[in-house]
Amino acid sequence: MHSAPAAPWTNDRLAAEAGVSRATLARRFTAHVGRPPTAYLTWWRLILAAGQLRDTAGTLATIATRVGYGSPYALSHAFEREFGTTPGRYRTLAAERSASAGAGSRATASVS
Numbered sequence: 001m002h003s004a005p006a007a008p009w010t011n012d013r014l015a016a017e018a019g020v021s022r023a024t025l026a027r028r029f030t031a032h033v034g035r036p037p038t039a040y041l042t043w044w045r046l047i048l049a050a051g052q053l054r055d056t057a058g059t060l061a062t063i064a065t066r067v068g069y070g071s072p073y074a075l076s077h078a079f080e081r082e083f084g085t086t087p088g089r090y091r092t093l094a095a096e097r098s099a100s101a102g103a104g105s106r107a108t109a110s111v112s
Contacts, residue, residue, distance in 0.1 A: 006066060007068065049079060050090060054098075
């Protein structure tokens with residue numbers, strides 16, 4: 001799941017990869033990770049998307065494909081549900097934070 005987040009993961013496929021039944025996978029995974037496998041996969045994909053929004057200039061369509069969403073709309077909807085903001089707004093805020101952090105370090109360097 002971590003090495004191929006865009007793969008078409010299903011509970012059946014994850015259970016087969018782990019060599020256990022779907023019920024056993026769900027029970028063990030949830031006990032160890034704190035959420036069911038598909039909920040964790042959704043969260044993981046969104047974390048990856050957030051990093052790409054913050055660190056790259058990739059389009060939403062490109063990022064959606066990289067992290068396993070079928071469309072930019074699907075990614076945007078899931079992103080807003082998880083983080084309470086749109087991907088575009090997240091990218092803007094991340095850029096503003098980065099710029100202000102850089103300005104603060106430049107000001108500190110010039111004072112020293």
